[in-house]
Amino acid sequence: MSFDLDATATARLRSAGQRYTTQRRQLIELLADAGSPVSIPDILAGGSGLKQSSVYRNLAALEQAGVVRRLVTDEEFGRYELAEDLIGHHHHLVCSRCGKMRDVDVPQDLERTLERALDRIAKRAGFARVSHRLDLLGLCADCAAEVGTDTTRA
Amino acid sequence: MSFDLDATATARLRSAGQRYTTQRRQLIELLADAGSPVSIPDILAGGSGLKQSSVYRNLAALEQAGVVRRLVTDEEFGRYELAEDLIGHHHHLVCSRCGKMRDVDVPQDLERTLERALDRIAKRAGFARVSHRLDLLGLCADCAAEVGTDTTRA
DNA sequence: CTTCCTGCAAAAGTTTTGCATTAAC
DNA sequence: GTTAATGCAAAACTTTTGCAGGAAG
Numbered sequence: 001m002s003f004d005l006d007a008t009a010t011a012r013l014r015s016a017g018q019r020y021t022t023q024r025r026q027l028i029e030l031l032a033d034a035g036s037p038v039s040i041p042d043i044l045a046g047g048s049g050l051k052q053s054s055v056y057r058n059l060a061a062l063e064q065a066g067v068v069r070r071l072v073t074d075e076e077f078g079r080y081e082l083a084e085d086l087i088g089h090h091h092h093l094v095c096s097r098c099g100k101m102r103d104v105d106v107p108q109d110l111e112r113t114l115e116r117a118l119d120r121i122a123k124r125a126g127f128a129r130v131s132h133r134l135d136l137l138g139l140c141a142d143c144a145a146e147v148g149t150d151t152t153r154a
Numbered sequence: 155m156s157f158d159l160d161a162t163a164t165a166r167l168r169s170a171g172q173r174y175t176t177q178r179r180q181l182i183e184l185l186a187d188a189g190s191p192v193s194i195p196d197i198l199a200g201g202s203g204l205k206q207s208s209v210y211r212n213l214a215a216l217e218q219a220g221v222v223r224r225l226v227t228d229e230e231f232g233r234y235e236l237a238e239d240l241i242g243h244h245h246h247l248v249c250s251r252c253g254k255m256r257d258v259d260v261p262q263d264l265e266r267t268l269e270r271a272l273d274r275i276a277k278r279a280g281f282a283r284v285s286h287r288l289d290l291l292g293l294c295a296d297c298a299a300e301v302g303t304d305t306t307r308a
Numbered sequence: 309c310t311t312c313c314t315g316c317a318a319a320a321g322t323t324t325t326g327c328a329t330t331a332a333c
Numbered sequence: 334g335t336t337a338a339t340g341c342a343a344a345a346c347t348t349t350t351g352c353a354g355g356a357a358g
Contacts, residue, residue: 019311053315206326208338231321232324
């Protein structure tokens, strides 16, 4: 984990009146190492020994402190990544079969075009716009291969 | 409800081996009338008398038949709208405070630009691309007004 | 030493399921 | 008539919470 990340996490937690405990450091490390969004079942099953209620509470604390972000997925459980200002604005490739997510960047100029257009649209709709969310939905290479073979979900 | 919609729903359900019952017609009507995504609590509380388990089962059946679509939100419950090929490709304005969603169109040319760029990105990532999802997150006019006044969620 | 965090177990929320009855075809 | 849909209640699942004990500052 980079020194910056550690220091930033400490600072943000402190200013939210919270401590940078071993478990929280562990969670942040885990998310940083994964490099793509991680689900709570993954975390709980991951041999880290982290306890269910603590994971939920700590992710909530880290989210409130602005260190992590909870993503919205079509799965039935939560998925988290480091906050956008820590890892940069990006989007996700989502596999509609296995649910796995992968980070992806879109070209700068498309991003700018998008921003401008969305600002106009939001303004017209009386919306105080904060951000956008753009996901690509499809089949990851693994699932595309399996779909040819098996019938789990034609 | 338009004649087309009714006929389409019947056809799609039949070819999935399912019946077009009163409740299913009611749900489709409800979604069509709403004109924006409707949550399951909304449906259950809406005086329709529809029962919880039936609503869940019928929305699942309708989704599998390709008549409705379940949306992904940051709320803790499901939200549905009519299938995209019935109401057209569009995106959503989402209020991060009250969760309400509103349909919104983006300009044709932006949509095309986006499509082309995303196809390239998906291909590069080894993804068999199916579609994209673009949401605008912000504060709806109502919530923007209230935030000035109250402190529920600064 | 004071405050917050942790863990266990139990509760709360949404969604799913078993089974007898009713409706669709 | 046969098969699928409905309603009720109970289960399953993720997430939240109460409370006693332990760690952080």
